[in-house]
Amino acid sequence: MRVRVVGGGPGGLFAALLLKKDDPRRAIDVYERNRAADTFGFGVVFSDATLEEVAEADAATFASIAERFHRWDDIDVHYRGERLRSTGHGFAGISRRALLLLLHRRCGEEGVRIHFETEVSDLGPHLDSDLMVAADGLNSAVRERFRSSFQPAVDMRPNRFVWLGTTRPFPAFTFYFREDEHGLWRVHAYQYDSAGNSTFIVEATEETWRSASMDTATESETVEFVECLFEKELDGHRLVSNRSLWRRFPTIANRRWSADNIVLIGDAAHTAHFSVGSGTRLAMLDAIALADSMRGAGPGCPDLADRLSAYEAERRRPVESLQRAAQASLQWFEDTERYLRLDPVQFAFSLLTRSLRISHENLRERDPEFVDRVDRWVAARAEEQSGTTIVELEASLGIRRDASDPPPPLFTPFRLRDLVLANRVGVSAMCQYSAQDGVIDDWHLVNLGSRAIGGAGLLMAEMTAVGRDARISPGCAGLYREEHVAAWRRTVDFVKGHTSSKIGIQLGHAGRKGSTRLDWEGSNEPLDEGAWPIVSASAIRYFEHSPLPEELDEARMAALVADFERGTELADAAGFDIVEIHMAHGYLLASFLSPLTNLRDDQYGGTLENRLRLPLRVVRAVRSRWPDEKPLSVRLSAVDWWPGGTEPEDAVAIARALKRAGCDIVDVSSGQTVPYQRPRYGRQYQTPFADRIRHEVGMATMAVGNISSFEDVNSIVAAGRADICLMARAHLWDPYWTRHAAHALKYPLPWPSQYETLNGYTPRFGAAAGAFGPDGGEG
Known part of the structure; x- marks a missing residue:
């Protein structure tokens, strides 16, 4: 040869x-x-x-x-x-x-x-x-x-x-x-x-x-x-x-x-x-x-x-x-200048974990003394930022441990206005498509309640329509009638009455992605019957076979703002701790932000300043109707994953404008603006966008997207890439994700009194010694 x-x-x-x-x-x-x-x-x-x-x-x-x-x-x-x-x-x-x-x-x-x-x-x-x-x-x-x-x-x-x-x-x-x-x-x-x-x-x-x-x-x-x-x-x-x-x-x-x-x-x-x-x-x-x-x-x-x-x-x-x-x-x-304000300890940790090949837990195995120093620094900054001590927080949660040891970064508090979260884990908003004319039922109570018992610091209820025609599908939740308040109040009262979790609601309007089937019947596919008229920034179909949306005019813009104001007041009446405006994923407000879906030649199109005009009007209106002591979040698509669309530098400019308008934290997602997008998936693939906004704008962020392990959360929080980590599928797989993370980290997060029999229990899963954490589940 x-x-x-x-x-x-x-x-x-x-x-x-x-x-x-x-x-x-x-x-x-x-x-x-x-x-x-x-x-x-x-x-x-x-x-x-x-x-x-x-x-x-x-x-x-x-x-x-x-x-x-x-x-x-x-x-x-x-x-x-x-x-x-x-x-x-x-x-x-x-x-x-x-x-x-x-x-x-x-x-x-x-x-x-x-x-x-x-x-x-x-x-x-x-x-x-x-x-x-x-x-x-x-x-x-x-x-x-x-x-x-x-x-x-x-x-x-x-x-x-x-x-x-x-x-x-x-x-x-x-x-x-x-x-x-x-x-x-x-x-x-x-x-x-x-x-x-x-x-x-x-x-x-x-x-x-x-x-x-x-x-x-x-x-x-x-x-x-x-x-x-x-x-x-x-x-x-x-x-x-x-x-x-x-x-x-x-x-x-x-x-x-x-x-x-x-x-x-x-x-x-x-x-x-x-x-x-x-x-x-x-x-x-x-x-x-x-x-x-x-x-x-x-x-x-x-x-x-x-x-x-x-x-x-x-x-x-x-x-x-x-x-x-x-x-x-x-x-x-390439972006090191972005991190020059970091404390030396956090700067070094950020550098060491930059490639995701080394995580917080992996670094602990290599160098426990260095990670202990990092954890102490994170805990001290969390106490300063939240206005509460770790000792006080853990006492309120019934946690008993050696107070001289720092908690894992995941279990440090975080404050947004008067709202203090007990940890950095969030359940991402996930549509359940199980409401009747906007009214949620026992499914939603169990879905959110189980994850609250599971220990997450923040629950975000699904995208909730501010009007009947604002729904994605006939099964979407709503907040546009008093009847909706009572249904939501039942779930909110359970979460607050039985757990330490805080609960928020995501308000939105589906825009051109509305009037579609339940997700499992065909995602974003138009309804065969019972459809309602849809609107968007410009008259552009989502799919070629989707109905043509009407371009939103001034009168409908005014009505939209009023719908968000009403939804905000109803959210407060239902007892929610935080409200989030859905301004991502190609829905109505997002369709104004993206050059791919906004082809207008009036004061609402063209420049980013013009494209922001209506979304910022909604943000200011919601902020004016939402209590001062409660935080306001916005979900944002930081990139459209298609040439000519929103890019990360645009997301930074948008976040700056949101901050000036009264937004306290940005929930940083990406894409879903056009069906032909080309996302670059991978571990924590959207976290860099949250990291960039957090450092360049100087505002709190929530990271979301392929974050699944407690190692991911500890690494993201300790490095300062985001303040809260939202997880969706991880919580569908395991409603008690946070408690199981605590078990793997040997952090004594107590079970509710009703589950006290779990104290001393050693979980086993299959033939192996357990599914949770590096110690094989021993505890």
């Missing part, structure tokens, strides 16, 4: 080595454009988990690498004159040059031929091989030659960075954050050999970079500038350059990783930002998976396509998972 590898970096060399080792009869050639002793960059980083896989694939390579490793467990964050250290992280660094040389030697030992100083500019002579491995990096010529087959997507990130070295040894993976007259500079530094040599990556925004004239600086001028800027941190040591040019990072993905007999590995196939230190790691793991998929393959290889598909199937999911983590990480560094 003839194999040609284009690119002699770590991934290409390791792939060649493993393919040859599997079958010594294979003729394997590696083509590298540089000389054997050339290398660009300084050190590379491996995690312990990656090293285990390398050891299993080739013990000799691992042994050679291990001899040259510099290991560290600590991460140092230098911020505002403080050094914050976290331990237990387990990394190893090695010189890139040393890694390449040992791989050269191993390839030679196995019989792989390496052709140095050989530029493969013409692929023609190489295409007759049985397999061509494109390991030629992020600027892959092979990938570009067959672009139509691989369909690459390249996202050039805005920040500028330069990769330097230094002779200064670092005892830990080190982050520096230094401001000068030009702006903020970030440094990622780590030692990679026993001689004390280190990588020193400097990163800045485009604005800062240009302000410092780095856009015109030579390599030597860059070194001189950085040495002067970080003179104290370098401690008398010099910087070393090696083609150290300022660049932007390209995030690369490909629709396909193979075409005919060509396969992509490493940066040619995918990239992950340097802040997660995974480029070389991904390339070498690709090499392992490719070699595994080719095991036993001989000349001709009739099943090559299946083998390459198996390689891609094996690697794509973990690669894309890591790319999502890298995306979250790079965005944190």
Whole structure:
């Protein structure tokens, strides 16, 4: 079997080595454009988990690498004159040059031929091989030659960075954050050999970079500038350059990783930002998976396509998972200026948990002392913000524990006007489609009541129509008649009389998404009979087969405002603690905000200021009818997930306007504006929008969307990404989610007296020792 590898970096060399080792009869050639002793960059980083896989694939390579490793467990964050250290992280660094040389030697030992100083500019002579491995990096010529087959997507990130070295040894993976007259500079530094040599990556925004004239600086001028800027941190040591040019990072993905007999590995196939230190790691793991998929393959290889598909199937999911983590990480560094008001402890925690790979609980396992410091800081700020002490709060809830220990962030109080929540868990508003002409019944009582008993700090009742024609479906709840108040009052009284939960109601108008079937009969599908007229900002159908809404005129706007005023007064009469205006998901008020659904050419369309005119009028009207001591929330779609729609920067401007109009907190969701949206789902995928509004606007936020574990909630609250975490499906699955989280965290949240028999009970689930928490449910 003839194999040609284009690119002699770590991934290409390791792939060649493993393919040859599997079958010594294979003729394997590696083509590298540089000389054997050339290398660009300084050190590379491996995690312990990656090293285990390398050891299993080739013990000799691992042994050679291990001899040259510099290991560290600590991460140092230098911020505002403080050094914050976290331990237990387990990394190893090695010189890139040393890694390449040992791989050269191993390839030679196995019989792989390496052709140095050989530029493969013409692929023609190489295409007759049985397999061509494109390991030629992020600027892959092979990938570009067959672009139509691989369909690459390249996202050039805005920040500028330069990769330097230094002779200064670092005892830990080190982050520096230094401001000068030009702006903020970030440094990622780590030692990679026993001689004390280190990588020193400097990163800045485009604005800062240009302000410092780095856009015109030579390599030597860059070194001189950085040495002067970080003179104290370098401690008398010099910087070393090696083609150290300022660049932007390209995030690369490909629709396909193979075409005919060509396969992509490493940066040619995918990239992950340097802040997660995974480029070389991904390339070498690709090499392992490719070699595994080719095991036993001989000349001709009739099943090559299946083998390459198996390689891609094996690697794509973990690669894309890591790319999502890298995306979250790079965005944190792109937006670091946003966090400069944070206390050093919270800043460091935010940095350490930025990629979602490390959570509050995971960090506790690594470094309990650091997390204890974080928890104490969060508890102190919660006491200050809420005006109540943890001791007082826990006494009111019947919690008995050692008061010298801080509670988990999840179980800290939060104040909105006169409303104090006992914890940071919220049940997100979920339509039940079970009301009769707007009147709720026992289903709603049990649905909300069970989750209140379950311990959530805040319950948000479903979107409730302010008029009969404002409903989404015939089964939607309403607050437009006195009869509705009595039904809601029964549920509210149960929640307040039997639990410590607070309860809010979400008022809304369905707009063009109204007059539809019950959700389980066809989501957003129009009614076959019994339909009512619908309205929107502009006369645009939701689906092509949906009815055409009428454009809302001035008279109907006035009536709409009056309906919201009446609904607000009825909500107060029903005893709700907080009212929320639904201004998201393409419903009526949201249809005014989004350029996709608002095509008006009057004072209510065009600019964002105009599109906000009616929604803000409603907010002010609701605030005027809602008691001063009670908070007002707005649910907002921060992005429409479609070009030309609302973008996160628009959401920031909208939130600022809402704050000025009297809104106390924003419930930050996204999308559902148009049926052809393209959301980018993932863990906590909407939390960054809440984080941005919280820091840039300076107002409280509720995060929602794929938040499911207590680790998620603790991490979000401790990092300051949001103040409250709303969960929908997690609470449908487990109404007692908060109590079970308390159990897993060993936080003694007492059961109601009626459930006192649970004290001392050890839950079991299936064959395992329990379903709740890392201790297997023991308690």
